[in-house]
Amino acid sequence: MPKQVDHDERRREIGEAVCRVLATRGLDAVSLRHVAAEAGVSMGRVQHYFATKDEMLLFAFNQISARVGARMGAVHSPDPHTYLRALLLELLPLSTAARSEAPVLAAFLAQAVVEPRLAAPLREGAPQMVAFVASLISQVRPGGDAERDAMALLAFVDGLMMQMLIGQVDALVAVELVDHQLDRVLTSG
Amino acid sequence: MPKQVDHDERRREIGEAVCRVLATRGLDAVSLRHVAAEAGVSMGRVQHYFATKDEMLLFAFNQISARVGARMGAVHSPDPHTYLRALLLELLPLSTAARSEAPVLAAFLAQAVVEPRLAAPLREGAPQMVAFVASLISQVRPGGDAERDAMALLAFVDGLMMQMLIGQVDALVAVELVDHQLDRVLTSG
DNA sequence: TGTTTTGCAATGCGATCGCATCGTAAAACA
DNA sequence: TGTTTTACGATGCGATCGCATTGCAAAACA
Numbered sequence: 001m002p003k004q005v006d007h008d009e010r011r012r013e014i015g016e017a018v019c020r021v022l023a024t025r026g027l028d029a030v031s032l033r034h035v036a037a038e039a040g041v042s043m044g045r046v047q048h049y050f051a052t053k054d055e056m057l058l059f060a061f062n063q064i065s066a067r068v069g070a071r072m073g074a075v076h077s078p079d080p081h082t083y084l085r086a087l088l089l090e091l092l093p094l095s096t097a098a099r100s101e102a103p104v105l106a107a108f109l110a111q112a113v114v115e116p117r118l119a120a121p122l123r124e125g126a127p128q129m130v131a132f133v134a135s136l137i138s139q140v141r142p143g144g145d146a147e148r149d150a151m152a153l154l155a156f157v158d159g160l161m162m163q164m165l166i167g168q169v170d171a172l173v174a175v176e177l178v179d180h181q182l183d184r185v186l187t188s189g
Numbered sequence: 190m191p192k193q194v195d196h197d198e199r200r201r202e203i204g205e206a207v208c209r210v211l212a213t214r215g216l217d218a219v220s221l222r223h224v225a226a227e228a229g230v231s232m233g234r235v236q237h238y239f240a241t242k243d244e245m246l247l248f249a250f251n252q253i254s255a256r257v258g259a260r261m262g263a264v265h266s267p268d269p270h271t272y273l274r275a276l277l278l279e280l281l282p283l284s285t286a287a288r289s290e291a292p293v294l295a296a297f298l299a300q301a302v303v304e305p306r307l308a309a310p311l312r313e314g315a316p317q318m319v320a321f322v323a324s325l326i327s328q329v330r331p332g333g334d335a336e337r338d339a340m341a342l343l344a345f346v347d348g349l350m351m352q353m354l355i356g357q358v359d360a361l362v363a364v365e366l367v368d369h370q371l372d373r374v375l376t377s378g
Numbered sequence: 379t380g381t382t383t384t385g386c387a388a389t390g391c392g393a394t395c396g397c398a399t400c401g402t403a404a405a406a407c408a
Numbered sequence: 409t410g411t412t413t414t415a416c417g418a419t420g421c422g423a424t425c426g427c428a429t430t431g432c433a434a435a436a437c438a
Contacts, residue, residue, distance in 0.1 A: 382435105382437075383434100383437090384435080384436085385432105385433095385435100386431105388429100388431080389428105389430080390428085390429080390430095391427085391428080392425100392427100393424100393426090394424080394425065395423080396423090398419105398421080399420080399421095400417100400418085400419080401418080402416090402417085403415095404415090405413090405415100406412085406413075407410100407411080407412075408410085408411075
C-alpha cells in the first residue's frame with residue numbers, strides 16, 4: 001500500500017474545503033467536484049474519504065461546530081461580566097476566524113430548518129450553552145430568571161450574526177448593541 | 190391567442206409553489222421541474238412566466254417579503270406597547286401564516302449571505318423597520334437611545350425565529366422571552 | 379522478495395439540471 | 409373570416425450531478 005496516511009487529517013482538509021465553498025458560494029454550490037477543486041485534490045480522493053455527499057456535509061458541520069466550540073472554550077476571564085461579554089462577541093463575525101466561520105454556520109443553520117439530521121445536534125447542544133451563560137449571569141446578578149436571560153441573549157446574538165452577515169449592521173454597532181444589551185441584563189432586578 | 194390570462198396572478202401562483210418547495214425541502218430542492226410539479230403545472234408554463242430560475246427565485250423572495258410586510262401592516266393598536274408586542278410576535282412563526290412563511294424567510298436570509306441581489310433589498314428595508322420600532326419605543330419610554338433598542342429587539346426576534354424553526358425554543362417560551370425582553374426595554378431609563 | 383492491502387486517479391453511468399427550440403390550439407383583432 | 413398574437417406543452421440539448429466501477433502504483437507485511 002502507499003504510505004500510511006493520516007486519515008482524519010485528510011478528512012479535515014476536505015471538510016475545510018467544504019466550508020470554504022459553503023461560505024463563498026452557498027450550500028447549492030457544494031458538489032463533490034467543486035469541493036475537490038477547492039481542496040486541490042481529485043474527486044476520487046474525496047470519494048475515498050466520504051462514502052456520500054451527505055456524510056461529507058455532516059462531517060463539515062461537525063467540524064465547524066467543534067471549531068466554534070473550541071473558540072468558545074478558549075475564552076477565559078476571572079470576571080464573569082467580562083467573560084460573558086467575550087463569549088457573546090466570539091459568536092459574532094468580528095475576528096478573522098469568526099468571519100470565515102459565521103457564513104458557514106448560517107448556511108448550516110438554514111439547512112437545519114429542513115434537515116432534522118442537522119437540527120438534532122443543534123437542539124441538543126443548545127441547553128448546555130444556555131446553562132453556562134445563565135451561570136455567568138447569576139454570578140454577576142444573583143436572582144431573576146438567569147436562564148431566561150441567557151436564552152434571550154443567545155437568540156439576540158444569533159440574530160445579530162445574521163444581520164451582520166447580510167450587512168444590515170456593521171461591527172462597531174454590533175459590539176455597541178451587545179454591550180448595551182448586556183448591561184441591561186446584568187443590572188436588572 | 191388563448192383567453193387573456195392574469196399574468197400577475199399566474200406568476201403569483203408559481204411564486205407560492207416556489208415558497209412551498211423552499212419551506213419543505215430547502216433551497217437546493219428548488220428546480221424548475223419541482224416547482225412546476227408543486228404548482229401542478231407544466232414546466233413550459235413556468236418558463237413562460239419566468240425567463241430564468243434566478244428571476245423566479247427573486248420574484249418569490251419579493252413575494253414573501255411583501256407578504257410579511259402586509260402582515261406587519263395589518264397590525265394595529267392604539268397602545269404603543271401592545272402594538273410593538275404584536276409587531277414583534279408577528280415576526281415569529283406563531284400563527285399558521287407565519288409558520289409557513291418563516292422557513293422561506295430563513296432560506297432566503299441564508300442565501301442573502303452569499304447573494305448580494307437578495308441582501309440589497311434586506312439592507313435597504315431594515316432601517317425603516319428600525320425607525321418604526323424605535324418610534325413605538327419612544328412613545329412608551331421617551332429618552333434613551335430608542336433606535337439602538339429597536340435594532341437590538343429586531344436582532345433578538347430574528348434569532349428567536351431561527352431557534353424556533355430549528356426546534357431549540359417552543360412557541361410558549363418564545364412569547365415569554367419576547368414579553369420579558371420587551372418589558373426590560375420599555376421600563377428602562 | 380513476493381503477496382497483500384491501501385490510497386487513490388480515471389472513467390463511466392444514469393439522472394437531473396437550466397434553458398432553448400418548436401409546434402400548436404385558441405382567442406383577440408383586423 | 410382571415411390574420412396575428414398569446415399561452416403554452418413537448419421535446420431536446422449540453423452540462424453537471426452523485427455515485428459505482430476499474431485499474432494501478434506503492435508501501436506495509438509475510
